Amino acid sequence: MARKPGSRAEITGPRLRDAALRLFARDGYAAVSMRQIAAEVGVQAGAIYLYTADKQTLLFELMQDHMDALLSAWADSTPPLGDARARLQHFARFHIRFHAARADAVFIAYMELRNLTPENFATVEALRKRYETELETILRAGQDEGTLAVPDTKLAAMALIAMLTGVNTWFRDGGRLSRDRVEQIYVDMVLKAAGARA
């Protein structure tokens, strides 16, 4: 039977995700124990298994949810109808904003890939690839229509994503540069690296 709001079950589930996300991001999957996660939620270790099959599944679902959120946010982002140069600018802006808002999940999603079982890795990797292809499609269109100039679209897609995702390794709110300023600079560098006409 369904419990009333405020009963424990409706709190522990989401809190487990949050705690695992934060701890995995801070200390790494292998270094965080189920007992630590449980303590963070305010529960004994055994209780966790009411909400996840095992530690591996917990990690996998965090990563899968992140990638799903990324792809569906991109799908909802209504790119401009203009040329590929404008769409590349839109992509760069979207990428930085989305990733800045979820630093923990981003960090996990590419630091903990090697801790996934082969099956889980393949699933997450496929989602990552789909996102990469979105950028590559823009680059190829720009190459074709002449608004962008990249020697190799596949390689450029990976290089640009690496550069953009790199923001997360150093950016902190309240630093020397504002979030908007950083975004502006990165977008500018991406456009130049992709050979966009000035």
Next chain:
Amino acid sequence: MARKPGSRAEITGPRLRDAALRLFARDGYAAVSMRQIAAEVGVQAGAIYLYTADKQTLLFELMQDHMDALLSAWADSTPPLGDARARLQHFARFHIRFHAARADAVFIAYMELRNLTPENFATVEALRKRYETELETILRAGQDEGTLAVPDTKLAAMALIAMLTGVNTWFRDGGRLSRDRVEQIYVDMVLKAAGARA
């Protein structure tokens, strides 16, 4: 007393470094046990402690050695005497070549930073910062002399290094693109991103 060449001591030491490097890179520091490393060297776990104080020190020394090698290779690389644009091209080429030759050490040096004790982290971080400053100096010079155009030299240095180091996450010899071709494309993108005159 010194042993003759061929005795065991002169083999186990270097082999330990190699094994630890390979295993840490493949499975991650936290996931590799001292027993696994020992087995890879062909020795019992206890014997490792004749060559390193503990697991943490082993990781730290691998990272420190890598950063030392990077900085001294850069110091020996005799950059061109020309303008900053030429020096940036030299830096990009150097970075890609050095990193391509040591994929394992590179991977460890930035994936395992969080597994260092605070003191060890500070030491390695300082070395990393010194390398970053080398690039920033070039960018600032280019900005001053007008051969490069970057809105913020500190930020650009981090972004360009992130892009360049990203090669290692996907490049494998024998793939679609040759090592030289990849190097050429990346150097080209770095120059464009830094606003070099064509």
Next chain:
DNA sequence: ATTGTCACTGAACGCTCGTTCAGTTCAACC
């Protein structure tokens, strides 16, 4: 008041971890 359900506890399982150390082996020296 009784029953049923469900979140959760707390102890236990077998296992692996990093590290230590008394003992063994063996090449090099006198």
Next chain:
DNA sequence: GGTTGAACTGAACGAGCGTTCAGTGACAAT
């Protein structure tokens, strides 16, 4: 050929790991 000393073994230490599960207690439904 006896002594030395370094390289290495193998067993042990205490601790922590992921996971299981019988039991507890609070609440909802009857």
